[in-house]
Amino acid sequence: MDPRKSDAIHNERFVKIICVGAGASGLCLAYKLQRSFRQFSLTIYEKNPDVSGTWYENRYPGCACDVPSHNYAYSFEPKLDWSSVYAGSAEIRQYFRGFATRHNLWQYIKPSHRVVETRWIEASGKWEVQVTDLASGHVLHDWCHILVHATGYLNQPAWPQIPGWKDYTGITLHSADYDETVSLAGKDVLLIGAGSSAVQILPAIQPIVNRVKIFIRSPTWLLPDISTEAGQFSPEQIARFVEHPESVQRLRLENERTMNSIFTMYLRDTVLQRQSRELLESVMRKGLPKEEMQRRLIPTFAVGCKRVVPSGFRYLETLSKANVEIVYGGVSSVSATGCCSEEGTAHRGDVILCATGFDASFIPRYPILGPGGRNLQAEWAQEIGGYMGVGISEFPNTFTMLGPYTSVPNGPTLTEPIHSMAPKREACAAFTAHVAAVMHKTVWTDRCRNSHNNHAISGRTPTTWPGSTLHYLEAIREPRYDDWDLRYAGNRFAWLGTTGISQAEWDATADLAYYIRQADDDARWASRWRRNLAVAKTGTMMPPRILHRQAKLAAKEDDRPDRLQSRAESPEGDLVLSQA
Incomplete structure (x- = not known):
């Protein structure tokens, strides 16, 4: 009997994903998953009746972005016809609606659905998610292998705490x-x-x-x-x-x-x-x-x-x-x-x-109940943690986008036979200590109220990334697997398959001698320093600049x-x- 394709090495397991929030991050996650993966299902629960997140909620007079419009777009999806240097909130909403329509992302989105509780089930390695349909009032019970929190943090009004x-x-x-x-x-x-x-x-x-x-x-x-x-x-x-x-x-x-x-x-x-x-x-x-x-x-x-x-x-x-x-x-x-x-x-x-x-505390808007009944709401009310803006210490298979200590969104997925993965507590503690040490060199710890310190002078360690955007992109480019606790469902080498057949052998159009070549592979991708140079396009025709100076200032x-x-x-x- 011929072998089954499912028994080949690197066979992709089916992964069920739930994302909370259909703002810029949630829509980008849907686009990237759809573009690059096959064996997955995705449901995005959005509490508002429409997409675009904070740009749906912020509609005050004069509301506009404070980044030039042509740059306030996905890096891969420019908009040519912005009406002004700084686009208003309504026009930005239309950009995200158009993005969802062009890429057929509405199939994943359930608007007017508010997530009210998430709970980790250790035995099955899954998250149970309780959702309220705001249109009907019905309570839905869903589950997923991977839970992504793309709720942002600029959406909860911060009313002044004054009497009367x-x-x-x-x-x-x-x-x-x-x-x-x-x-x-x-x-x-x-x-x-x-x-x-x-x-x-x-x-x-x-x-x-x-x-x-x-x-x-x-x-x-x-x-x-x-x-x-x-x-x-x-x-x-x-x-x-x-x-x-x-x-x-x-x-x-x-x-x-x-x-x-x-x-x-x-x-x-x-x-x-x-x-x-x-x-x-x-x-x-x-x-x-x-x-x-x-x-x-x-x-x-x-x-x-x-x-x-x-x-x-x-x-x-x-x-x-x-x-x-x-x-x-x-x-x-x-x-x-x-x-x-x-x-x-x-x-x-x-x-x-x-x-x-806004309430920039980063405390989740709904219970996130991890192993042993730990509630992330209670833990982050005491001290904000997290791992490089994407992970939560010892909370398995759940990730944040624009979480604390981040500057750009990112979202991972699992295709190997992994039961669960979560950042190690000691890794998160060391990361937080490093952030605190670096922040003393920055202006974010000066005496002013900002969203990074939750509008409190001399309060918490600022929750922004301790470096530039380019610094963050280099930091998350390659996973540090020793910072993660990975647990497998069964034998950790099950990804090798059971028949010794490669994925190439299951591709009728593949060249089964692809590794025979007249010259070695491009050396740019052979080591981290070479990869960094290649990604940054080092040596291109850009004129040399004076480091750490900007004439416009x-x-x-x-x-x-x-x-x-x-x-x-x-x-x-x-x-x-x-x-x-």
């Missing part, structure tokens, strides 16, 4: 869960917060409200203005982009090269940190007419400690409008008619709009606000200034 909310008789809104049916026309608005969202909201609502008071507890570093209005592409510019895709590719490459050349700005006492501080302080002083505003609104902490906001001049100009009042400090309490500032002054308002960001005498504005609006020129 129940007493307020007006309308309360939050930027992270905005109600678009509420009209602010003619209203008196109390805007709490002065971070990325507030910088976009204030210029958007100022022309229509009666009056707005903005409560600024701490300042923010601001870049020259490249807002959705100031950076709008003309129909002629968009047509040129569409007709000449190579021009978009050049722009994306230049933007990305600029971003990847400035990481030392995030290290203390470097030339780029000094240059960026001098540049931003100079342009902010020119945009703030009063000395008190300069003193209160120009940060004293390092550039990059808190996310730099690239909508500067329009926001700074709005602060001086007649119907805008700045209240320096936070809010101490809420009353029936408004709120009270930390100085004790009462402020009346028809609407309280909180632009206070060096302040010049002609860096006037109007000149910087002109650069920002050019689709061909200095758009990369927005990333400096």
Whole structure:
């Protein structure tokens, strides 16, 4: 009797995968699995009625991305017809919807399904997943070999923890869960917060409200203005982009090269940190007419400690409008008619709009019950752990995308006869200790509130990757198997098959003498250092650069606000200034 293909070496086992979240990471996982694998099933449970994650949930006035549009796309899937330098949230939602449609990803997605509990079953090596169908209210019970958490962390509104909310008789809104049916026309608005969202909201609502008071507890570093209005592409510019895709590719490459050349700005006492501080302080002083505003609104902490906001001049100009009042400090309490500032002054308002960001604690939104009934919610409430942004210590067969200590998403799968795999506790502990040691050299541990430290000064170790994006890509390029605890179902060498037949012998079109050649294989892939050189395209025609310097950060005498504005609006020129 002839052997079966299933008994050949490296036969792919069937793997059932569940992903939680259909945002950018979940959609990319679906695309990559579909492109590269065969023996799998995938279900993506998404609590919202549509895809795009945080871009579905963030709909506040003026909401836009703070990365140039042409670079806010999958590296392999550019969009040529972005309407502006900084795309609005609605246009970004359409990009992700279009991506799902073009690649037939809707077959994997179950919208309006909220995961409410996940539980590891040791005997079977599977996860049980409990899901609520939000449309019908029915509870579903599913299971998987691999559980991927692609829930992100910029989706849970962080309401200010101040007393009196129940007493307020007006309308309360939050930027992270905005109600678009509420009209602010003619209203008196109390805007709490002065971070990325507030910088976009204030210029958007100022022309229509009666009056707005903005409560600024701490300042923010601001870049020259490249807002959705100031950076709008003309129909002629968009047509040129569409007709000449190579021009978009050049722009994306230049933007990305600029971003990847400035990481030392995030290290203390470097030339780029000094240059960026001098540049931003100079342009902010020119945009703030009063000395008190300069003193209160120009940060004293390092550039990059808190996310730099690239909508500067329009926001700074709005602060001086007649119907805008700045209240320096936070809010101490809420009353029936408004709120009270930390100085004790009462402020009346028809609407309280909180632009206070997200709960960036990384604590899971649902129980993740691992071996022995351990609940990751309880463990991460005490201390954030994890392994290089993708694994969870001793929680088998479950992975995170954009988890703590990561900068880009990634997702593994299993095809060998593995019962379970999980990062070792000692590996995670050593990784966390290394991150803590490196962070003291960065600006993220300066005295500012940011999402990396969950908006607490001198709080936890920042949960971003302790290095540049390129550093992270090199770090995760090759697995460190000694950091993982792998357990097999049966004999660990079962992957060899039972008949001694290769996969090539089961391919009718394969060359069964493929290893006979006239010259050796390409040496670029023979060792790690050669692979790194090859991946980085070392030795290509790129002109040599001065290491750890960026000319766009060096302040010049002609860096006037109007000149910087002109650069920002050019689709061909200095758009990369927005990333400096």
